[in-house]
Amino acid sequence: MTPSPISASYTLADGREISIETGRMARQADGAVVVRMGDCMILATVVASKEPKPGQSFFPLTVDYQEKFASAGRIPGSFFKREARLNDYEILTSRLIDRALRPLFPDDYLCEVQVLVSLISSDKEVMPDAMACLAASAALAVSDVPIMEVISEVRVGRINGEFVVNPSRTQLDSADMNIIVAATETNIMMVEGEAKECDEASLLKAIQIGHDAIKQQVKLQLDLRAKLGLTTKREYIKPYTNPELEAKITEFGKEKVYNVAKAAMGKHERGDAFKAIRKEYEATFTEETALPAADAALVGRYFHDLEKDVIRKMMIEERVRLDGRKLDEVRPLTMETDVLPSPHGSSLFTRGETQSLTTVTLGTTDDELLSETAATSDYVKFILHYNFPPFSTGEVKMMRGQSRREVGHGNLAMRSLKQMMPADYPYTVRVVSDILESNGSSSMATVCAGSLALMDAGVPLPKHVSGVAMGLVAEGGKFAVLTDILGDEDHLGDMDFKVTGTRDGICGIQMDIKCDGLSMEVMMQALEQANRGRLHILDAMYKSIAEKREELKPQAPRIEQLTIDREFIGAIIGPGGKVIQEMQRETGAKINIEEVGQEGIIKIFSANKESIDKAKNWIKSIVAIPEIGETYEGTVKSVVAFGAFVEFMPGKQGLLHISEVSWKRLDTLDGVLKEGDKIKIKLVGTDPKTGKLRLSRKVLMDKPEGYVEPAPREDRGDRGDRGGDRGPRREGGPRGDRNDRPRGDRPQGGDRGPRRENNDNNNENNNQPTPEVAPAPQDNGNDDDMKL
Template structure:
């Protein structure tokens, strides 16, 4: 039966229809908000998979027709998903995955199709709400609704679900998802802006010239968020989410399908096998933990499972590999958590708040503009920075945009298998790589001084070794790689991954978690920022949710770690030696706007010659007279600038031509020979044309038959119109 529900909350109106389309799916909805229309479906296979994990697939798909467009390029249909689609799919997945009951192993696919789009739509928030509604209204055994809320900040005030314009004009972009009881996922970025201050100039009377009475000063500023401000913003989001999720469940409950009776598999290991492992294999478990403190691979645990399967008792009792693996995993997990909770130490011997040893090397690659090898414990990132010109910007097209946009700061993250000791295929970046690169970009971009930066910047992070938070190593290494490439930065940025182990009322917050603690802990919480505050944050909560007081403690502990890391980074930054030889150079200067045409030349000939001769790129602003020259070396850029200035000076001389007396003999020097005559330099440095018909009374094939460049001859001015001067010979040539 078709049903329609309308909601008006959190600064927007949403209409949800169910039972009308895609009725073969377990659940489907059409969500409308303004001109935006989304179709969300949820489908479940009846048969669970053999491997015990939740096979959830989420795909957010944008269709060009939604904005009245035809896809660009050779193939006129949508192909692989863009970065925004991938990141939105990840956001939905991370928000919905905690809703499924433990032991649920049936494959589930959630698809969100964008059918129509309005220019001001927050597509991520609406897509999450649509996916949650489709899942809740289906017969898949999920009985909670998720809501997503975006928080902006403008003029010091938090705004719930701001418009896209309000968001970009503000200083904060915070996205939070959760149920009516708990927060599940948080993403945050500071939005870097330029503060504008207006100061009166005392020397100018505003009644005479009000424009000159004010001096506009642009002051670049990093809009970090202090820990207490972030807690306040999350609190605002939590209240909005609680209201929305509760309202959704209240209204949807009557239309929701009866839940299917799906078998839930026992996730706890066999107690008797667990006891046996503790009794006879505890030493091996402890040795394995020592190895896992140095690698994410976990091959030590696999070795214990294989050894135990060969045990006489295992063969007699006919224990399966799955049973043994579950028992060893549970003992390992209990040991990791008890060490932290009861002994206050971790598998690698650190205290809960301790950061692993850090080493930093900069500009180790001689042909690279900027590079940094950042090592923290067993996590290592080689981050490189490359500077380019405007044509190097990454073009992309947002479905809400009217024209193409250009990404001027790019962060690309690569995670090859050898970083964790695995022989895996190396292919195009997956969702994880795109997500980690995006997190690092959000952390670093607010610190770029865009009033001084006049280049396209690309950072590439090659993860060479991984055991915990390679994305935060990318942030630290990326900030120093920018510094090593002499990119104007307002502040350095450091990142750290935080964890949590919680049993009942007892908990321990962990700083700089490794892979083992990420796997067996209760929270993955990445914080990046400057000494003053947070520029980016990402949190996934594996528990049902955590309180704001615990979150505040985690943020405070993260700040202490961040300041420690920044101290080491500042020492490394002070020791940077810039690669002057390979670093591209840019010079900007002004000439009179009317001289731009002389630099371009006829049909662009002059500008092409400059670009080819000096190996530079030249950008010209015809209105302002601005000339920007960019090239691979400072020497070539300087030579190109000098050449352009000389052309401009020559153009000025042409404009200031002296008036010559007609038919008065004067000396001239042949400057250039052409098919139709000779250009002769006259007194004052101006040129006149001696036509071939004036050179000889008889026929000659070319002026070079009688003249050569540099020859002095006697000439007469026969005609002058500005700088156009026609000449004749004062006496016949010898």
Template sequence: MSAISVERQFTGMDTLIRFETGLLAPQAHGAVVARLGETMVLATATTSKQPKDGVDFFPLTVDVEERMYAAGKIPGSFFRREGRASDQAILTCRLIDRPLRPCFPDGFRNDVHVVVTILGADLVNPHDVLSINAASAALMMSGIPFEGPIGAVRIALAADGHWIPFPTYQEGDESSFELVVAGRMTSDGSDVAVMMVEAGGTEATWQAYETKGAIPTEEVVAAGLVEAKRWIRESIELQKEMIAKATPREPMVWSPVRDYSDEIAEAVASSARDRLVQANAIADKVERANAIEAVNTQVQEELASRFEGEAGAIKAALRSLLKQVVRERIVNDGVRIDGRDTVTIRPLSAAVGLIPTAHGSGLFQRGETQVLNICTLGMPRMNQLLDTLGVDESKRYMHHYNMPPFASGEPGFMRGPKRREIGHGLLAERALLPVVPSEDEFSYALRLVSEVLSSNGSTSMASVCGSTLSLMDAGVPIKAPVGGIAMGLIYEGGKYITLTDILGAEDAFGDMDFKVAGTREFVTALQLDTKIDGIPAEVLASALKQAHTARMQIIDVIEATLPAPRSEVAATAPRIVTMQIPMDKIGEIIGPKGKNINALQLETGCDISVDDDGTVGRVVIGSRDGAMVKEVQRRIELILNPPEATLGAIYNGKVVGITKFGAFVNILPGRDGLVHISKLGRGRRVERVEDVLELNQEVNVRVDEIDPSGKLALSLVDEGSTVVEEVVTSEPRAERKPSTPSVDPSKRVSFEDSFESELAREIGDLG
């Protein structure tokens, strides 16, 4: 076996991109290894020999296998092996599928399976866009009828406004916007036609807006789509170079599957066209669907005897005819299915506070699309742990999307989220991310759930709007409200017609699904799919402007419902206080084996977490009882700034530790002292400390000595002795200076020597 490889340094990049074939997976119909830096993926393509029976769609399946060994990790699951695909893997599957699917010819119904296995992940270069290019190259090598190649690139908007191709994870995090664009060459080879776009802002987007940096306005995004073409072209050229050097499989012999004959098409058109035109003019979705179904039933009955056994073909011809009717009405009359023109949004409504026990809730409705969103606030320990090939180990903002069958008026099975639901949830999550406050500003973990209760076009963008409402209702100080709108496109006779706020049928019968979310100032998320040979960049730029107008109307409705986030979180939500502490104080707050923090949690019922970022510590205190939160905060402040012990004063303390040479007694927050065993017998010898004292026993002690390092020597006193009343405030105390002992130096040295020698002896005995 010998490998054939090609590589190229793309424009503006320091790293090479490499394609290789001929070594791995020899029995796959097409197999290509793609490499960027140390990130390496294997893409394979296989197909069945015969068309799949009984299907009226192209059966393409894309799977992405994230192997943890690629990053030198062992899976964190109980079984220590990879399980179901992660959300990121599913999103990558969708990224690959969307630009590939339109590149297969009509009538090709053979099963096609594309598998991308992540062999190496350097945790510097992402593997998702590299996988799109590798999948295209594998299909080109396979002999499967694939009208490619396609190229894909991720570009990141840098602070100075230029676009970085194939950014690293770090470059992506530092940018204010990322675009993933896929496309293929036009039929004349003069330009790149955009076929798929997936884009979103980052946590740095709002910072860029506040500092007057580069932000993703509609004009900037449109320019980015044009910029992406150069790297798409370079990927296509590199794939063609590999194909020229290698030996692709012979093109497979196949025959297109026709869903119906010309004779059936003519008969259906003659019988049904006028009735479908009339039924399609009904504005209400349910009434229109019932009328169309009635026409279909009548036509099938009328043609059943003429075309015996061809019920499926008649049904397919009717669907094709309905598509023509819908498109012709839009192109010729400028009137859509529900009677709107091309730019009008359906009626909008919004409400908040519908669920009394929820921390925040929002209902958004656009026409017959209705989404209820619920926001739940949690402690930072509720952040989602990630066990993936990416660099992120956790995330605090989670968005989940559910669409049960009743949302479209149908029965069905509910077996957990499908790829579509996961993809829609991540799209809405990406749309809100730029305006969600940072963890330093708002320490809560955030989970949003979008429940689609009624569906007729763009539930994902309705989820974005509902999320904005529920976040503000929960008192989350988001930077700005975010709205979303779905755009469609009809291409007929060389003319592009852009549709604002598409219906479900317009999505099915149209040529483009273009979703745009953002604030009043900039775009936060973008998703585009096409069913035709790409979309010219100027058409996309025009669609972005049309979407901006619609988005402003939606944000007007959101702000009229709730002008700003509520001033406080809901009464049902936990109260959280965050304290920054010095790194060297973390151990004191936690205590040996967690003794201090566990005691605080047990006594107050609060949830307390302590962590650090390498430079400063952070304590997060949470509870539904605000008074207890303040009490924990007060006690931690006492540990950070403990009051001074007074020489000769008597304190009521608690025994916190027992050793062979004495007992340690806590007399003040953060201040323990030693009662030596020689001072326990009051003149008589004590063999064991436990004969006199026990753990957690309260005793009165006198401060006999304070050495320069702050160590305290204590002695027991009678219970009737007067105890010092210490006045403790939350004001930071001055830097502690060593107290001057009121004993002569020989006694001070004797105390130090005794303490250290007894401690050393104790450690020696334990060892």
């Protein structure tokens, strides 16, 4: 008989409900749950092997978060129409879960564990990444896989000065602080997020609010576990140990390791010295006294443990670091800008043995990055890529695309620098950081190098952003907070705490805790010490380049942005794109148009300023409104019997009647005007019926002396133009109702006398051939282009 699903739920302060259910889906996994809030549903499963692989020396945890496009009623846009490799957003969410879960497993647990988290139903207003870790932890809680504690994660946003737990997607758009906190019931485990220059006290308050919410979610998981009746975790095979061998290695190498640690050597020199101690110990064995294979495999691990123990005690008790620095001292800084001739901006930032070569490239709207999740599809115009080649650490490794670490470090640097990017900057900006040397804190070197390169490229950052990585060593109730940690200090320490910001506040934060917990007192000290380190680095950055370059590099493309009324977008594009294509062909500029609300945003892109100016003037002339009384230079487009049509602005034509060409009476324009002539005209009005524009050339000429206005013309030969100033047409038939036409004085009512027959004049007129009427101009229906 299939067991019934079991669930537990609780309600947030704003009335939203979060529920966890198990026993209905994925029942063959070691643990499986569905977490739900609104229409957002996340399925999390966990499976662990019963035994470790032979020779396994590390904990093989795999965490993958994936969003099913069907969850939002969408079909993937790839060629195969199926979900492919994880995108950056899914990788970043996977890392959030992994970094929070990994410290919860016992140190001697080496069985392979796979945690899979899938978004199976999407809600446009619910951010699934904040609930993914709750689902993963709940799946472990309802399984017998050994974990030491239950955890959860929440997002905390500050909207209009108020802190909100797990804000909606709409609320988050207006937040000035956005952080994710992971914790157990008693200890903070991980923090990551961004802010618009918040202070340290506000950050700590947000962390505390997040921890309070996490406690409720931990209780929810424990309630669900209690309903299942689970009280124990599975037994597992622990790795082989030899305490006697460990004691011998400690006795042999403790003093030697201490002397190397205290010598303030460089990274590779120190590593070689530690290896020499191990080789010296291994040389004490002969073929007869060689260690068994199982013990020989432990030698490297015990020497590593010895190095860790000696270095940590040295830092805590003697306040001495591996490279001889004080606890709050930043390594020597060297920074340069404009180091590469071709990129649009570049910098070389070196801090100790960590170095970043960073470039900035400026692009158009067409270069924006499409970022898709199941629920969203957005274009991103600020991009940062972080590359960590193996030579940066003196290693040989296969290069198989970007690692999750590279994606995570790049995202932290991007979120930090993005806080200072102007919202209306027209360029698409790509920052690339290539790590050339690495000995700790390369992501923070990327932030500093990126800020310098952006300034070098002329990007209008209002302030520099720098970053520093903090470390912590805690033991026996004592602790030491380290500024600008080395790679070894990160590896051997209890905390990696990265903080970025300006002189006025924090822009980004990433913290991972490896110990049992971190008190608010220690965290506050770490933040204050990080502030001093950040300001020290900023002082050096401002000396290198204090503000953005006034001019873009000669090789950098130029973009100018215009804002127009939305109604003009069609006129600029033209039928079938004819107008905008002609503009791009004639000017050599690239033109992008975007409709935003009631406005059109036009971006003109070219490496040639003259080309941009030409396109800009062309667009301005299209959107300009002709003003009656203004003088223009126009081009004769066509000549007809009754005048000429003149284009005096792009897309704007008017009629220059034959009577307005000259003060002299003209019967024809032959020899006076021809198609293509450039003439100056004045806009004198509009036709009251059609709205078409009326032009005059003669008003710009001196009136001849003694000029007398000609009498109205007797002949009607020019009536076919329908464009002269004839006054409003009478209603009725083509010539009006004959009964309404004036016939002079005639009796009103009564006998009006016999109707007159055609007189001689009438007969004469009737015998005349019908005058030839000139055809109306063919304006292709573009009447709107001729209206004011």
